[in-house]
Amino acid sequence: MPETPSPALAQIRETDRKGGPGHTVLVALAVAVPVTKLAYTVGGGDAVRDVLVGMEPANWPDILIGMVITDPLLGSVLGVVVSRVVFAVFAARGAVPLGGGTARAVRRAALTLVNPVAVGVIDACFFGPWWGLATGLAAFALRQGVVVEYRTGRRRPHHRHEQDRAAPGEPDYRPPSWLRRAAAVEQWVALSLTVLVLPFLAFVSAVDGQAWTGIVACEVTDGTRTENDRLIELSRKGDGVVGWNLDSEQISNGLGCTGEESRYVREPWWRS
Known part of the structure; x- marks a missing residue:
């Protein structure tokens, strides 16, 4: 058995x-x-x-x-x-x-x-x-x-x-x-x-305050005004980058982007 x-x-x-x-x-x-x-x-x-x-x-x-x-x-x-x-x-x-x-x-x-x-x-x-x-x-x-x-x-x-x-x-x-x-x-x-x-x-x-991907500095055009903003890169479209704009807090299209060494966006939770 x-x-x-x-x-x-x-x-x-x-x-x-x-x-x-x-x-x-x-x-x-x-x-x-x-x-x-x-x-x-x-x-x-x-x-x-x-x-x-x-x-x-x-x-x-x-x-x-x-x-x-x-x-x-x-x-x-x-x-x-x-x-x-x-x-x-x-x-x-x-x-x-x-x-x-x-x-x-x-x-x-x-x-x-x-x-x-x-x-x-x-x-x-x-x-x-x-x-x-x-x-x-x-x-x-x-x-x-x-x-x-x-x-x-x-x-x-x-x-x-x-x-x-x-x-x-x-x-x-x-x-x-x-x-x-x-x-x-x-x-x-x-x-x-x-x-x-x-x-x-x-x-x-x-909650360490760092982005999960690279942060880039790009030229962002808003109407007739062009500024150099920091973006969390979300995807790439043609010659530009689609990212979350850390300065204006919205999705933006950036051109002429250069990568930044630091990925910190804000203070870690335990320091805030």
Whole structure:
């Protein structure tokens, strides 16, 4: 008779299959944080609607992307969390090879390494080699607990062959006590990063007073008057820029634009 998993095991397996708390947090942040960033940066109210219209729907994700690629700590923590959520989802669907043998061990190592390496390389391209190395190592470390729990049978893949269901995990696999403790600590660290650290960093970035994209100084014509104003670049039209005018607080078309080094629009929330 196939062994029926306990309610606790079934709940863990189902949680992994759906992405766990990480999936819920990521979706919530993807919606709430860009709107918060936009509202705090441009002042809220009608300004938010004007900016969204000026950006056009295809460019709305630029707010979140801009926040991630300009904040090394936020981008790195997000990379670690996404890496672990993706791995947990695929592990729950049977992607982690169980059992002994060189072939399975090599495949298991490759599946465990490939995503952290990719995350580390991407992070290094944006923020430098040390950020990339730290992010890759953290992403790798925070998936070891998942591997240990599936190999010991504490967690089971959602899809298993019928002949494998009677023996969850690897019956002969006995990890040392320190590895079991490390796996338990890893679960708490991953949960803390997902539900505490990542939301905190995201909302700090949202109210830091910096634009999510570059600020340019452009010649803006209003009727018969031409002035040199600062614009948050929203999109490009021909030879000019469509942006949020920080001086007149409206959408403007600018020509002859030059980029500014600073992206600060206003004081951070904690200094205002």
